[in-house]
Amino acid sequence: MTIKTIATTPIAGQNPGTSGLRKKTAVFQSPNFLENYVQSIFDGIGGVEGKRFVIGGDGRFFNRQAIDVILRMAAANGVAECIVGRDGLLSTPAASHLIRLNKTDGGLILSASHNPGGPNADFGLKFNGANGGPASEAVTAKIFGASQNIQEYQILDAAPVDLRLEGKTKLGDMTVKVIDPVSDYAALMESLFDFDAIRTLFQNGFRMSFDAMLAVTGPYAKEIFENRLGAKHGTVINGEPSHDFGGGHPDPNPIWARELMAIMHSDTPPDFGAASDGDGDRNMITGPRRYVSPSDSLAILADLAHLAPAYKDGLAGVARSMPTSCAVDRVAAAKGIEGFETPTGWKFFGNLLDAGRATLCGEESAGTGSDHVREKDGLWAVLLWLNIFAVTGKSMDQILADHYAAYGRTYYSRHDYEAVESDKANALMSALRTKLPDLAGQVVNGMTIKAADEFAYVDPVDGSRSEGQGLRILFEGDARAVFRLSGTGTEGATLRVYLEKLETAKNKFKADPQKALTNVIAAAETLAEIKAHTGRAAPDVIT
Ligand code: G6P
Ligand code: ZN
DSSP, X not given: OEEEEEEOOOOTTXXXXXXXXXXXXXXXHSTTHXXXXXXXXXXXXXXXXXXXXXXXXXXXXXXXXXXXXXXXXXXXXXXXXXXXXXXXXXXXXXXXXXXXXXXXXXXXXXXXXXXXXXXXXEEEEEEEOTTSSBOOHHHHHHHHXXXXXXXXXXXXXXXXXXXXXXXXXXXXXXXXXXXXXXXXXXXXXXXXXXXXXXXXXXXXXXXXXXXXXXXXXXXXXXXXXXXXXXXOTTSEESOSOOTTGGGSOOXXXXXXXXXXXXXXXXXXXXXXXXXXXXXXXXXXXXXXXXXXXXXXXXXXXXXXXXXXXXXXXXXXXXXXXXXXXXXXXXXXXXXXXXXXXXXXXXXXXXXXXXXXXXXXXXXXXXXEEETTSSSOOHHHHHHHHHHHHHHHOOOHHHHHHHHHXXXXXXXXXXXXXXXXXXXXXXXXXXXXXXXXXXXXXXEETTXXXXXXXXXXEEOTTTOOEEOOOOEEEEETTTEEEEEEEOSSOSSSEEEEEEEEEEEOOGGGSSSOHHHHXXXXXXXXXXXHTHHHHHOXXXXXXXX
């Protein structure tokens, strides 16, 4: 086995977005692309000699081959040990846990999350640091910098490690430890939640349907829900990980989790329905004939988390990304705990979690999590809901009704315009940005504008500043429209329009969100001139 040094030149576009580097699979497969990026990670984090890493991915097409390259490059660069999930599989939250549990120097996670997989779809790679969380912007900037100056990379000339077998092997001087991807994570969940109470809930006939969307959570969900908690066989649907997610989008929303939505709208729906995404960090929550918006789920979990053993002493604080609805702010205010508003992207929660300022975090993009790991965690959210069902004995309808009665209902919707030509999307944003200073006081489609700005964030822990994090228009009556361009797409630009409005009248909690938000939607269109800029008459996806 010899270490080869291969000469290379910088490849444009190795700039990590909201969550690592995501590109078309073919781009990752193109000559030196993956190798350049891996070497840039190693160089960008200050070298890897003697370090230890966790490596795993969501099992999508190219996962195994990419892990082979990463392992041979790690060995060539002097890494001491890599802990790898069997078959190269690790959910993102499990990887985060393993980094923390094994006190490694970080990990490399292979996933494009909820984006489709396959030779013609998407692939991704991201670096998480020693705290288990996505690298900060300062670190990703260094990685990007390294990618712009790269001249060579090191790789071991060796046969691929057999990842089908658990146990320790050597690759050059590096130890490769192949582990069961599920057991440590399942043990962590068991330490956080009242598994006895949840087991009793299932024994008493509570029914759940969990859609793993042919992605990584299947084996985790079967072990936790069916084996350990005694939910009946078949509770987990689409539980076999597939390299292209059956050709679908492993994105847990009512559009893509169609099969689950059909079950929840059947004549005899289960009491609870949930889904997770490609790499297991997102969650969708539903009840019988009901979709629970991620922002509502976050607010309810924040309100009731103390019912689970891990959170029995209450929460230090809560954090949400800026476009996430303000529902959780009202819970934080009622409990007298700190509420933080961060830019989109889980990495921004890292410092708050590390500093013990926030215990629970969540995003409108179906991410919820806590300080147990440094990623959002789909199965964790489902288990917290189960723990709440078990302790309260209430139905989903009752829990929602009680929440709305106590805090009001924040109607919420996100409208996505996908694969818009980048210059048109940028033109829309800059036109709106120019208008912002003059908007306060104007009345648009019956909505009075209270304030408008471009969101910037100063991290309260390390003082770092992040600019340009979305345009916000605040209306009288606790309504809001937020505009931002997605940082995770791989084709053109995706315009996201986030819409919300608080309703406090007790007889108005049962409306269709699109109807309840009619004026906010109209005002958003008037202000941003979406049709004129993009030529699109309607959003591609409404959630
Ligand atoms: C990823 C990140 C999330 C973030 C989401 C937003 O899933 O892990 O933290 O909320 O991307 O994606 P967007 O496409 O809106 O930038
Ligand atoms: Zn994900």
